[in-house]
Amino acid sequence: MGYEPTPYQLKIPSHFPDMPIPSDNPMTVEGVELGRKLFYETLLSGDNSMSCASCHSPQAAFSDPEQFSVGIDGIQGLRNSMALINLGWDSFYFWDGRAKTLEEQVLIPVEDPIEMHQSWTRAVSLLSESVTYRNMFFRAFAEPGIDKYKAAKALAQFLRTMISGNSKFDVIYKNENGLALNAEEQAVYATVTPEELAGYDLFKSLNGADCFHCHNGPLMQVQKFSNNGLDAIFADIGREEVTGNPGDRGKFKVPTLRNIELSGPFMHDGRFGTIDEVIDHYSTGIVMSPTIDPLIEYASQGGVQLDPTEKQWLKAFLLTLTDESFVNNPDFRKP
Amino acid sequence: MTLLVSTIVGCDKDEDPVVDPEPIIEIKVQPKFDGVNLSLDSIYTTDEGYKVQFTDIKFYLEGAGHNGNSLTDAMLFDYRERGTAMYCAEGDASLYPSIQANLGVGPDLNHDDPSAFPNSSWLNILKANDMHWDWNPGYIFVKVDAKVDTIVDATLNLDHTVNLHAGRDENLQTVDFQNVTWTSVGEYKKRTTLTLDMYKFLQGTTQSIDFKTEFTLHSAPGQEAITLKVMQNFRDALTP
Numbered sequence: 247m248g249y250e251p252t253p254y255q256l257k258i259p260s261h262f263p264d265m266p267i268p269s270d271n272p273m274t275v276e277g278v279e280l281g282r283k284l285f286y287e288t289l290l291s292g293d294n295s296m297s298c299a300s301c302h303s304p305q306a307a308f309s310d311p312e313q314f315s316v317g318i319d320g321i322q323g324l325r326n327s328m329a330l331i332n333l334g335w336d337s338f339y340f341w342d343g344r345a346k347t348l349e350e351q352v353l354i355p356v357e358d359p360i361e362m363h364q365s366w367t368r369a370v371s372l373l374s375e376s377v378t379y380r381n382m383f384f385r386a387f388a389e390p391g392i393d394k395y396k397a398a399k400a401l402a403q404f405l406r407t408m409i410s411g412n413s414k415f416d417v418i419y420k421n422e423n424g425l426a427l428n429a430e431e432q433a434v435y436a437t438v439t440p441e442e443l444a445g446y447d448l449f450k451s452l453n454g455a456d457c458f459h460c461h462n463g464p465l466m467q468v469q470k471f472s473n474n475g476l477d478a479i480f481a482d483i484g485r486e487e488v489t490g491n492p493g494d495r496g497k498f499k500v501p502t503l504r505n506i507e508l509s510g511p512f513m514h515d516g517r518f519g520t521i522d523e524v525i526d527h528y529s530t531g532i533v534m535s536p537t538i539d540p541l542i543e544y545a546s547q548g549g550v551q552l553d554p555t556e557k558q559w560l561k562a563f564l565l566t567l568t569d570e571s572f573v574n575n576p577d578f579r580k581p
Numbered sequence: 582m583t584l585l586v587s588t589i590v591g592c593d594k595d596e597d598p599v600v601d602p603e604p605i606i607e608i609k610v611q612p613k614f615d616g617v618n619l620s621l622d623s624i625y626t627t628d629e630g631y632k633v634q635f636t637d638i639k640f641y642l643e644g645a646g647h648n649g650n651s652l653t654d655a656m657l658f659d660y661r662e663r664g665t666a667m668y669c670a671e672g673d674a675s676l677y678p679s680i681q682a683n684l685g686v687g688p689d690l691n692h693d694d695p696s697a698f699p700n701s702s703w704l705n706i707l708k709a710n711d712m713h714w715d716w717n718p719g720y721i722f723v724k725v726d727a728k729v730d731t732i733v734d735a736t737l738n739l740d741h742t743v744n745l746h747a748g749r750d751e752n753l754q755t756v757d758f759q760n761v762t763w764t765s766v767g768e769y770k771k772r773t774t775l776t777l778d779m780y781k782f783l784q785g786t787t788q789s790i791d792f793k794t795e796f797t798l799h800s801a802p803g804q805e806a807i808t809l810k811v812m813q814n815f816r817d818a819l820t821p
Contacts, residue, residue: 261694261696262696263695263696263697263698263700263705263706263707264699264700266700266707335707422715422716423694423715423716424716425694450715452797452799452801458714458715459711460711462711462713462714463695463696463706463713464696464706465706468710468711469707469710470710470711493622534740536739538742540636540637540726540727540728540742540743540744541726541742541744542742543742543744543797545742546740546741546742
């Protein structure tokens with residue numbers, strides 16, 4: 247009987263749905279370990295100076311605190327780096343959704359001339375020089391040889407382990423929906439403030455902040471593209487670039503709000519540096535355009551018109567989405 | 582020696598070759614506007630002269646079946662994401678000369694943990710996506726989003742948003758599609774296509790919906806009457 251990699255058991259929170267795992271890339275301990283190493287591997291960049299983690303820093307909820315990331319050639323990117331949170335449940339990747347799978351997604355930044363600017367042929371060649379990598383790839387895939395598709399599978403496996411579901415919000419969510427809280431969670435719930443609960447009410451209220459049309463459920467997002475009223479004329483056409491459909495102009499992927507405290511700046515172009523600016527946008531800054539999301543029900547009035555107290559409550563709730571155990575998880579750090 | 586026989590029909594274009602394929606049932610829904618096939622993002626004119634651009638049409642049918650034979654727990658129609666597709670699975674069409682179902686999600690399932698349904702179920706939160714409010718209200722049964730110009734003049738200005746999202750147990754409706762016509766598509770598949778006429782939805786059989794005044798609905802307290810009207814008009818607009 248030949249060598250078999252060890253199946254990896256994902257730690258999925260009880261209030262989350264099962265994670266869909268592609269049948270051609272089952273989770274294995276060895277695959278995750280390899281993916282983690284590759285995530286921090288600078289050989290994947292043209293001058294061996296950058297890794298995935300360069301623009302997806304653990305301290306920033308695996309996003310980039312800079313508005314635009316700068317690639318190895320000093321060229322600034324065009325969009326803000328997305329936070330890497332609960333990606334295993336996403337249906338598409340990048341702000342414009344141009345990748346349909348994680349395996350497809352992770353291949354792209356390596357060769358992108360304004361990002362890591364490394365050919366996969368060269369990257370594979372460099373990795374193949376390493377005995378450590380040759381062994382790790384063998385252990386992950388039970389066969390000799392390294393190629394970019396195996397690298398992509400391993401990276402995708404690692405990214406699927408990056409699950410955030412242990413914030414104060416999760417305790418609020420479970421309590422509200424009648425799910426049992428353990429002793430630790432009960433202790434957390436005891437610290438929930440009236441302002442945070444008032445903010446949650448506003449978050450869900452259709453006549454309040456009306457956030458939950460697009461940020462819903464335990465994952466705090468829905469899988470869709472939206473024009474959320476940032477501009478009347480679009481310097482970046484977003485989803486239209488992929489579909490060619492003018493009806494998709496200015497639409498971008500709806501991101502999760504988990505760890506929003508850490509993942510700024512916000513929006514596809516990182517135009518808002520703070521949560522307060524984001525709240526102000528949805529309150530009074532909505533700009534009409536032909537493709538504006540009809541779910542922004544008060545768009546014609548400029549937004550939901552929150553008063554200062556309501557803004558404070560909403561922010562208090564948004565801060566409950568911070569999951570310290572996620573950003574500090576040693577399993578996600580550089581090996 | 583194994584003889585592989587390619588299927589000539591299936592639910593997906595690239596279905597794997599199989600031996601002796603099981604019969605397949607397919608249910609599609611064709612949205613129309615006054616008898617003409619409706620396209621999202623195209624502009625139609627209501628009886629009041631308003632210009633309307635539908636941007637999303639979604640609804641749940643739950644417990645669909647006939648005479649003790651059940652098709653699935655729930656089907657979700659999502660015109661933007663899946664076109665006219667509603668349901669496609671192995672099954673014997675002769676068992677379903679008519680189909681009864683809930684328009685919406687019945688109270689037995691409506692308040693269950695949406696994460697606990699199997700990933701294959703359209704009730705799972707990943708598939709329900711924005712069709713789930715929260716556990717208390719449960720699922721959105723019917724969702725119609727649009728942009729409208731309610732000023733009848735020569736200028737087109739679709740600056741009026743319409744969000745009709747109806748749900749809650751008390752507004753559940755039932756549909757009873759009699760004399761369902763199953764058409765053969767190839768050797769193994771039987772298909773029926775339901776019609777959803779959005780003109781009829783707006784006109785109603787007894788009471789019409791006026792987008793000028795009835796443009797937002799989330800089945801909140803105080804919206805009982807319009808919720809019921811939306812659900813009943815939608816039910817009546819959906820025909821075999």
